[in-house]
Amino acid sequence: MGKIKVRVKINGKERSDEVEPRMLLAHYLRDVVGATGTHIGCDTSNCGACTVVMDGKAVKSCTVLVGQANGREIKTVEGLSQNGKLSKIQKAFLDKHGLQCGYCTSGMLMASYWLLKKNKKPNEEEIRRNLSGNLCRCTGYQNIVEAVKYASELIEKEGEEEEVVVESQ
Amino acid sequence: MITGQKFVEGKGTYVDDINLPGMLYMAIVRSPYSRAKIASLKGGLNSSDYEGRMASVGEGGSGEINIYSEPVFAQGYTSYLGQPVAAVFGEDRYKAEDLLNSVDVEYEPLKPVMEIDAALKADPIHPGTKNNILIDKWVGKEFKDTSSPIVLEDSFYNRRVATNPMEPRGVVATYDGNRLTMWASSQSSQSIKEGLVEAMNLSPDSVRVIQADTGGGFGLKGGLHPEYVIAAHAAMKYKRPVKWIETRSEHLSSSNPGRGARADIKIFAGKNGIINGVTGEVYVDAGAYGGFGEFAPGFIAYQLTGPYAIPNGYVRAIATLTNKVPQGPYRGAGRPEASYFIERMVDLLADELKMDPADVRIANMSSEPFKSPLGLEIGAAKPFFQDALKEFEYGKRFTSDTAGLGFFVLVPGIGPGEGARIKIEKGRVKVWLGGDTAGQGHQEFVRTLIREELGIASDLVELQLGDTDAVKRGVGAWGSRSAITAGAAVIAASGKIKDMVIKDFGDYSPENALSGSYDIDHFEEMKGTLNSFGANIAVADVSPLGAIRVKDCWSYYDVGRVLSKESVWGQIMGGIVQGIGQVVSEEIAYSDEGELLTGSIADSGVLSADQVPNFVVKVAENRSDLPHGVKGLGEAPTIGVPSALVRSIEKVTGKRIRDTPVRPEDIAEDL
Numbered sequence: 060m061g062k063i064k065v066r067v068k069i070n071g072k073e074r075s076d077e078v079e080p081r082m083l084l085a086h087y088l089r090d091v092v093g094a095t096g097t098h099i100g101c102d103t104s105n106c107g108a109c110t111v112v113m114d115g116k117a118v119k120s121c122t123v124l125v126g127q128a129n130g131r132e133i134k135t136v137e138g139l140s141q142n143g144k145l146s147k148i149q150k151a152f153l154d155k156h157g158l159q160c161g162y163c164t165s166g167m168l169m170a171s172y173w174l175l176k177k178n179k180k181p182n183e184e185e186i187r188r189n190l191s192g193n194l195c196r197c198t199g200y201q202n203i204v205e206a207v208k209y210a211s212e213l214i215e216k217e218g219e220e221e222e223v224v225v226e227s228q
Numbered sequence: 229m230i231t232g233q234k235f236v237e238g239k240g241t242y243v244d245d246i247n248l249p250g251m252l253y254m255a256i257v258r259s260p261y262s263r264a265k266i267a268s269l270k271g272g273l274n275s276s277d278y279e280g281r282m283a284s285v286g287e288g289g290s291g292e293i294n295i296y297s298e299p300v301f302a303q304g305y306t307s308y309l310g311q312p313v314a315a316v317f318g319e320d321r322y323k324a325e326d327l328l329n330s331v332d333v334e335y336e337p338l339k340p341v342m343e344i345d346a347a348l349k350a351d352p353i354h355p356g357t358k359n360n361i362l363i364d365k366w367v368g369k370e371f372k373d374t375s376s377p378i379v380l381e382d383s384f385y386n387r388r389v390a391t392n393p394m395e396p397r398g399v400v401a402t403y404d405g406n407r408l409t410m411w412a413s414s415q416s417s418q419s420i421k422e423g424l425v426e427a428m429n430l431s432p433d434s435v436r437v438i439q440a441d442t443g444g445g446f447g448l449k450g451g452l453h454p455e456y457v458i459a460a461h462a463a464m465k466y467k468r469p470v471k472w473i474e475t476r477s478e479h480l481s482s483s484n485p486g487r488g489a490r491a492d493i494k495i496f497a498g499k500n501g502i503i504n505g506v507t508g509e510v511y512v513d514a515g516a517y518g519g520f521g522e523f524a525p526g527f528i529a530y531q532l533t534g535p536y537a538i539p540n541g542y543v544r545a546i547a548t549l550t551n552k553v554p555q556g557p558y559r560g561a562g563r564p565e566a567s568y569f570i571e572r573m574v575d576l577l578a579d580e581l582k583m584d585p586a587d588v589r590i591a592n593m594s595s596e597p598f599k600s601p602l603g604l605e606i607g608a609a610k611p612f613f614q615d616a617l618k619e620f621e622y623g624k625r626f627t628s629d630t631a632g633l634g635f636f637v638l639v640p641g642i643g644p645g646e647g648a649r650i651k652i653e654k655g656r657v658k659v660w661l662g663g664d665t666a667g668q669g670h671q672e673f674v675r676t677l678i679r680e681e682l683g684i685a686s687d688l689v690e691l692q693l694g695d696t697d698a699v700k701r702g703v704g705a706w707g708s709r710s711a712i713t714a715g716a717a718v719i720a721a722s723g724k725i726k727d728m729v730i731k732d733f734g735d736y737s738p739e740n741a742l743s744g745s746y747d748i749d750h751f752e753e754m755k756g757t758l759n760s761f762g763a764n765i766a767v768a769d770v771s772p773l774g775a776i777r778v779k780d781c782w783s784y785y786d787v788g789r790v791l792s793k794e795s796v797w798g799q800i801m802g803g804i805v806q807g808i809g810q811v812v813s814e815e816i817a818y819s820d821e822g823e824l825l826t827g828s829i830a831d832s833g834v835l836s837a838d839q840v841p842n843f844v845v846k847v848a849e850n851r852s853d854l855p856h857g858v859k860g861l862g863e864a865p866t867i868g869v870p871s872a873l874v875r876s877i878e879k880v881t882g883k884r885i886r887d888t889p890v891r892p893e894d895i896a897e898d899l
Contacts, residue, residue, distance in 0.1 A: 079322065090320065095245040096238015098443070100394045101476035108394060113372035136238035147857040149236040153421040159802065160667025161235025162443025168236060184838075191838040194829065195443050196394050199801030200837040202504050 065129045067095065070138030073192050084121040085109040088135060096136040096165045100194070107193030110166035111135045117173035119192070136165035139172065146220050147213040148172050150208075157206030159197035164192050171207045180211055231671045232718045235441075242441035243398040243413045248469035251400070254459055255324040256472075257314040257331045257375045258482060259306035262340035262551040262822025263353065266304055271331035272314030275301035278461050283426035286419040286451025287557045287641070287706040288523030293426065296354070296362055296518030297552060300427070300457045306335070307353060308553045309824050310481030311817045315458045321428070340551035340822035343510045347548035349876065353516065360549040362514045363522050366398035367529040368541040368602045372548060376504045377498035380580060384572050385887040386565050386870075387624040388488040388513065389814040391558045393666070395443025396474035399456050401463035407434050408460055414439045414664045415450040416704025419460030420648075423452025424460055438832055439694030445666035447557035447807075448483055450521075450704045453871065457487060471704035476593035478830050485816045486558020487888075489528060489565040490512035495573050497538075501583050504539030506570070507533060509608035514547040515554035524555065524562050531566035532603050535609045535637040535761055536574070537594035541601040551822055555704060560866040567636040571871035572886070575632075575878070584628050586617055589635055605757050606637050612848065614786040616763035619846050626765050626780070632875025634764040634868040638768065638785075640860030641707025646756035647699045648717035650725055652746040657682075657689040661881055662702020662751070664694035668799060668862060673711045674718055677856060681722035683738035701751045711791060715856050717752035724748045758852055760859040764807075764868035768876040774892030776812045778841055781869060786848040788859030799862050802843045807869025809835045811877070815889050833889065 062166060066075040070090060076091055088094045088111070099121055109120040111133040120133075137148045148171050151157070158164040158177035167190065174181055174189040181189065186207045187200070234240050258274055269276075281297040284290045302313045314331045317326030341350045347360040373379075393413075400411045408430065412420055413867045417437040424435050429524075440447065454724055455472050474483065493508035510528045525545035532543050542725045574592070578585040593610040600606070613635055620626055647662030661673050674688040692698065703713070725778025726736050733740040762785035769777045790796050806814075813833030817825040826832050852856035870888060878885045881895045 071399065073668040082323065085868075086321065089244070094238070095242075096240075098242070098395070099244070099379065100396070100443075101829045103476065103830065105828055106394065106476070136236075140237055145233075151234050153232055154866040157796055158231075158232050158235055158440065159798055160394065160444040161232060162241050162242065162667075164232075164235045167239050183842075191836040194394065194805070194834050194836060196392055196446065196834065197802045198798060199803070199805040199843065200840060201801045201842050202798065203835065204842075208421075 062171060063126055065125050067128050068132040078125050080126055081167065082125045083121055084123040084125050087125040088120060093143040094135050095135050098162055100162065100167055105194065107170060108163050108166040110193060112169055112173055117170050120214040135170055136211065139168060141220060148175065150205040151210035151213060154200050154210050155206035156205040163193060163195045166201055167195065171210065175211055175214060179214060181207065229668065229850045238590040242395055242443055243400055244473045246400045246411050246440060247893065248400065248402055250529040251469040251581040252317040252466065253321045253324040254462060254472040255316050256312050256455060257328055257333065259302060259307060259309055259311040259313055259336045262309045262342065263338040264335035265338060266302060266306065266313065267334040269314065269333050269338050272316045273458065273462060274314040275299065277304045277602055278741040280427055280457065282452060282454060283423045284519045284612050285423040286416055287447065287561060288520045289451060293733055294518060295357065298517035300454045300455060308551055309822060310478065310553055312458065314452050315462065317462060317466065320627060322466045323724060335630050336479065337425045342550055342552065342818055342822055343805040345547050347550045353551055353796050357489065362518055362547060362549050363525055363545065363547040363705050365526060365545050367543045370542050371540040373505050374482060376431055377499055378497040378580060379494065380573065381494045381571065381577055381665050382576055383490065383886060385490040385643040386487040386568060387888060388485040388816045389558060389810055390480055390485050390816050391446040391483065392738055392829060392834050393444030393446055393448060393449040396476060397449065397453060398473040400457050400469060400471045401459040403464045403467065407436060408464060409436045409438065410456065410460060411438050411440045413442045413449055414694060415445040415706055417664055418662055418702035419451050419704050420456065421696045421832050424457065427452060427457050427470035428460060428511040429687055437696045439664040442664060442666040446559045447561055447706060449666060450557065450706050458512060462606065463625060469641050478827050480816060480832055481824055482553055484554050484556025486556060486561065487565060488555045489524065493569055493573050495577065499581065500666040501577060501581055503538045503592050504538060506538055509543050509544045509546060513550055513552065513555060515550060515552040516552045519554050520556045521554060528566045530572055531563060531604055533600040533602055534567055534570035535606055535635055536592035537598040538592065538600065541576060543602060554589050559803065559817060560863040563639060563863055564867045564870060566889060567867045568871050571634055574847060575875050584774050585633055586622060589613060606759055608747060609761060612761040612786060613763060615848060619784045620765045620782055622678065626767065628646055630870040630879055631767050632879065634872035636762055636867045637759050638860045638867060639759050640712055640759065641709045641757055642713060643755045644703065645716045645752045646713035647702040647751040648714055648721050649699050649749040650721045650745065652725065652741055655742045657684055658692055659689065659718065660692045660695060660698040662699050663705035663710055663714055665705060668710065669792060669795035670710055670714065672795045673715055676791040677715055677718045678722065681719055682725065682741055684742065700852050709860045711858045712758060712854065712860060713752065713754055715855060715858055716754060717750055719855050721748045724750060737847045758859060760788065762786065762864045762868050764872040766869065766872040766876050768873055768880055770877060770880050772897045776890065778803060778808050778873065780841065782813055782844040783806065783865060783868065784846045784848065785861065785864045786850050787861045788852045789857030790850055790857060793854065795846055796861060800865055801843055803865025804842055804869050805835055807866045808840060808873060809833055811870050811873045811888050811890055811893055813889055839866050
């Protein structure tokens with residue numbers, strides 16, 4: 060199979076790779092980039108474990124071909140903490156016990172991160188609706204919702220993290 | 229490191245994150261038919277290369293290989309949709325998928341046997357066997373009741389549901405010429421090893437199973453699966469590491485689902501609501517092969533009197549073979565089924581006598597410990613239940629007009645105990661358990677117990693992932709048993725370390741312990757029962773078209789002493805959503821012709837955040853007699869919630885509910 064060249068900025072760092080055009084962004088991140096924090100939990104774009112933020116918008120990376128990510132900017136769970144310091148949404152998930160097995164967590168974090176970017180103070184219903192594309196089998200969601208609320212409070216109190224810009228290679 | 233920190237950073241190491249040099253990816257050619265003759269088969273690794281059968285290990289496993297054991301590859305015919313027929317191996321996951329087309333299979337489809345009743349009448353699905361009955365036994369003692377004025381009969385069905393951990397199954401196998409090493413997403417590395425040893429006829433010393441971070445299990449990941457044997461065999465044959473990662477589609481067709489149990493029940497009662505006896509038949513749809521299905525019907529029958537002091541009981545327990553993927557344990561694993569069956573009958577009796585369901589329940593409770601005619605030992609149910617009604621503000625906040633009650637006894641899997649190893653070295657403590665945590669938070673109770681027993685601060689204590697080379701003997705994390713059994717093993721091992729420190733230093737102090745090197749691997753033998761009570765109350769809202777929403781769901785469980793509040797509450801809230809799911813949406817469904825109708829995780833009914841409310845969780849901390857005071861917990865919500873919710877749906881719609889999931893057509897208003 061012929062290959063295509065893609066240039067993608069991942070967590071602030073630009074890279075280019077030659078890949079099969081059929082490759083999914085999720086597999087590209089995991090198998091080519093080695094960013095295994097992005098998980099795959101289904102093959103029908105229902106579970107949201109693979110959620111990443113592409114050009115500022117949450118997408119399910121199992122439904123994006125890597126070619127569609129060409130020239131775009133991707134943020135994955137590995138890009139949430141900065142200089143070794145957990146971001147507020149990560150801290151909130153830990154403090155509120157918003158995870159158990161951890162498998163859905165990357166996708167939940169990225170979907171929540173995106174929600175808080177567009178809505179700084181979501182109410183309970185907005186949080187639940189915005190996370191409806193991310194399935195969790197462990198927590199019963201209650202603590203995840205609490206975590207998003209708490210992160211929203213932290214952001215209100217302390218402000219958002221500065222996005223660290225990493226220069227291109 | 230705080231538990232969970234690596235996961236919020238995306239730094240977990242799940243099995244699909246493990247990559248070894250030269251690794252092959254495995255993909256499986258699966259039967260597209262529920263039942264077919266394999267007329268011809270060319271290509272891939274298949275039964276002509278490997279003829280072995282599966283060993284029944286893990287929860288409810290007999291440890292044996294018998295005539296009903298599943299062949300690792302289908303041999304001459306297929307018996308369920310999704311059954312492994314051949315395996316192919318590629319340099320990456322895409323190439324492995326491509327290679328599926330290189331296998332040429334010619335099937336001659338046969339009429340499948342899809343349901344329990346059909347299985348009882350049909351010719352055997354396996355040539356050389358007499359019928360489709362896997363198990364048929366009686367539990368309890370025959371009795372005659374000609375005096376009870378009320379005799380009620382009904383039938384109930386808990387249809388099959390997928391276990392659906394968010395991380396599907398997966399393994400990486402490698403062989404160095406002497407030893408097979410397998411990394412697995414696991415609830416029991418020990419059982420997987422035992423299974424590989426039995427099924428592949430290997431020496432125990434030549435197999436090591438290591439747990440990877442495990443993204444949920446819920447019963448599925450406690451035993452051996454055909455794909456594990458195939459990956460192990462291929463790693464040995466090709467002398468290259470082999471990775472197999474299940475897709476969700478494969479999970480829905482080929483991972484052992486739970487439930488799939490039906491009961492025809494008769495109760496004999498007085499006009500005062502007192503039940504004098506219970507009889508009936510419990511049927512388990514075991515699927516195409518033995519395994520957990522051999523254990524399940526007897527286990528359900530044994531619990532059929534629930535938390536009630538019913539003096540007579542005689543129950544037939546049957547498992548039938550059908551052309552479906554073999555049934556397996558799913559959170560509760562027989563406990564929710566038994567509870568559902570008896571709770572439905574108790575509600576029916578309440579309706580018959582026009583009594584409040586709480587009063588009928590109380591009428592059948594003992595204030596003393598009770599041993600049922602089916603063998604189930606329970607404590608005094610009445611005081612606990614009366615407390616539960618108070619906690620629920622029953623009669624005020626909730627009334628029997630709309631709210632449903634579920635009351636149950638949780639039977640944790642105690643025997644034969646569990647293993648634990650504690651190693652102190654360079655000022656830090658490493659702990660291994662015989663059962664593998666799959667997200668329940670074992671690290672938390674381990675840290676609590678080490679802090680209490682050895683006085684060592686939690687940040688110095690790290691729970692390690694399961695590893696059969698690290699712990700000599702272990703069982704597994706299922707059956708609400710880990711805090712009980714692994715906790716007891718940690719305490720016993722801590723005691724031995726204390727003795728050693730005293731021998732070395734003259735007295736014990738955490739500083740002394742941390743300044744030395746100690747390594748204790750202990751198996752704590754345990755037997756008997758440690759049954760505990762729990763109750764739920766739920767209120768449903770049902771739309772005219774039959775869509776169900778849960779308005780309220782409260783829990784009150786006797787969990788014994790709480791070792792970690794976060795873990796206990798987390799277990800309960802997560803389990804509640806699974807209990808609700810079983811009632812409102814979760815199902816693995818087939819057509820009569822054997823087509824799988826459940827095509828996605830959404831179809832299988834896993835609930836999302838916008839479909840459930842917040843829950844109210846209350847616990848009774850009645851200490852057990854164990855040194856750490858704990859009781860079982862993990863399965864409580866999947867036992868208690870379905871009965872409570874179904875009763876509420878029944879009250880709200882006025883329609884008798886017998887089966888789960890409740891389908892919209894069962895309850896929609898007649899339009």
